[in-house]
Amino acid sequence: MSALDLPEGFLFGASTSAHQTEGNNLASDAWVEEVRADSSMAQASGDACNSFERWRDDIDLVAEAGLNAYRFGAEWARVEPAQGRFSRAAVLHYRAMVEYSRSRGVEPVLTLHHFTSPAWFSARGGWLAPDAPALFVRYLDEMAPVIEAGIQMVVTINEPNILAVLATVRSGDQELLTGLGGALPPADPTLSTALIRAHEAARTALKSRFPQLDVGWSLASQAIRSVPGGEVAAAQYRESLEDTFLRPARDDDFIGVQSYSRAVFGPEGFMAPPGDASRTQTGWEYYPGALELAIRDAHAVVGPDTAILVTENGIATADDTERIAYTSGALEGMARAMADGIDVRGYLHWSLLDNYEWGSFDPTFGLVAVDPLTFDRHPKPSLSWLGRVASSGSLI
Numbered sequence: 001m002s003a004l005d006l007p008e009g010f011l012f013g014a015s016t017s018a019h020q021t022e023g024n025n026l027a028s029d030a031w032v033e034e035v036r037a038d039s040s041m042a043q044a045s046g047d048a049c050n051s052f053e054r055w056r057d058d059i060d061l062v063a064e065a066g067l068n069a070y071r072f073g074a075e076w077a078r079v080e081p082a083q084g085r086f087s088r089a090a091v092l093h094y095r096a097m098v099e100y101s102r103s104r105g106v107e108p109v110l111t112l113h114h115f116t117s118p119a120w121f122s123a124r125g126g127w128l129a130p131d132a133p134a135l136f137v138r139y140l141d142e143m144a145p146v147i148e149a150g151i152q153m154v155v156t157i158n159e160p161n162i163l164a165v166l167a168t169v170r171s172g173d174q175e176l177l178t179g180l181g182g183a184l185p186p187a188d189p190t191l192s193t194a195l196i197r198a199h200e201a202a203r204t205a206l207k208s209r210f211p212q213l214d215v216g217w218s219l220a221s222q223a224i225r226s227v228p229g230g231e232v233a234a235a236q237y238r239e240s241l242e243d244t245f246l247r248p249a250r251d252d253d254f255i256g257v258q259s260y261s262r263a264v265f266g267p268e269g270f271m272a273p274p275g276d277a278s279r280t281q282t283g284w285e286y287y288p289g290a291l292e293l294a295i296r297d298a299h300a301v302v303g304p305d306t307a308i309l310v311t312e313n314g315i316a317t318a319d320d321t322e323r324i325a326y327t328s329g330a331l332e333g334m335a336r337a338m339a340d341g342i343d344v345r346g347y348l349h350w351s352l353l354d355n356y357e358w359g360s361f362d363p364t365f366g367l368v369a370v371d372p373l374t375f376d377r378h379p380k381p382s383l384s385w386l387g388r389v390a391s392s393g394s395l396i
């Protein structure tokens with residue numbers, strides 16, 4: 001048994017996002033993309049996990065496992081399905097989620113934007129439109145009753161760095177797409193700047209209305225490392241994908257760290273994992289040590305005044321024993337970083353549910369399986385294991 005030495009009030013729980021679990025987000029840009037006749041997506045989100053109806057079950061699962069935190073998202077497209085037309089019912093829905101979480105002793109961590117935008121917002125230029133920050137802030141204003149119901153930590157935008165990478169992918173620039181030989185292409189700099197602007201506007205608006213609220217955003221961390229000869233490529237990659245987005249977080253209350261695997265650079269650029277490396281269902285190298293590196297990397301840039309919240313960490317696998325082993329290794333690394341004095345406020349496992357993985361339901365990241373016909377929830381052994389780790393503070 002190894003003790004994690006978690007401080008009082010440490011948040012230990014699980015994460016989901018709105019679009020991946022709710023189902024039928026008809027007014028979102030992702031929905032439009034998924035149902036197009038020539039869509040590149042193998043599967044559409046459809047009913048997803050039907051969490052828009054079953055959200056109480058989800059919160060109950062978290063509480064009954066012995067976990068004390070649940071990160072979930074609000075879907076902007078439900079709150080503002082047409083520009084300037086707000087749904088009071090959607091706001092009350094999310095408010096009820098916050099109230100219910102609190103009544104079950106579960107700290108609700110709210111994500112305001114997780115990859116998907118209202119279709120109308122994307123059609124008019126998305127984040128690149130000059131008034132995008134103002135439109136985002138207006139949505140946040142409408143969400144005030146949700147925050148007032150008991151939100152302490154809010155994530156403005158999930159993985160802006162991946163949004164900016166996707167913009168490079170969409171640009172079709174072959175040099176950029178193939179230049180890194182298998183790694184993610186660089187983040188689009190124009191979109192990166194626009195997202196930073198939107199995040200800063202959101203932070204200013206939220207902090208002026210709710211001075212006690214902890215505001216941050218969450219980044220995909222690649223645990224970038226190099227072997228001799230790969231230092232320059234690794235540094236460029238780190239600047240484009242991570243540091244550009246970590247620096248603005250120096251003025252945030254926390255940074256959300258999201259870690260799954262690592263990226264190693266050598267003299268020829270990105271080094272594919274060795275042939276005998278174990279890979280997960282998404283093809284990523286099985287590397288539990290990534291979380292410790294990701295926490296240390298984020299801390300090195302944001303500095304001691306910005307806390308760290310692990311907003312995602314997990315593995316796509318059909319083997320729940322492997323999920324437990326991976327998570328155990330990741331938590332050991334997190335504990336080492338904390339022992340060195342890094343202020344980590346919580347660990348939120350991705351994901352509570354086997355949910356919609358952006359084009360497919362095949363990769364299973366969940367602590368809980370979901371029956372696609374009845375939407376019944378079937379907890380896996382990893383859920384009760386994680387709950388025991390959270391309550392005991394020890395890896396068992």
Ligand code: BGC
Nearest residue numbers: 017158159220258312350357
């Ligand atoms: C995203 C999640 C996604 C997960 C696994 C993160 O990039 O925030 O939406 O499901 O990684 O791919």
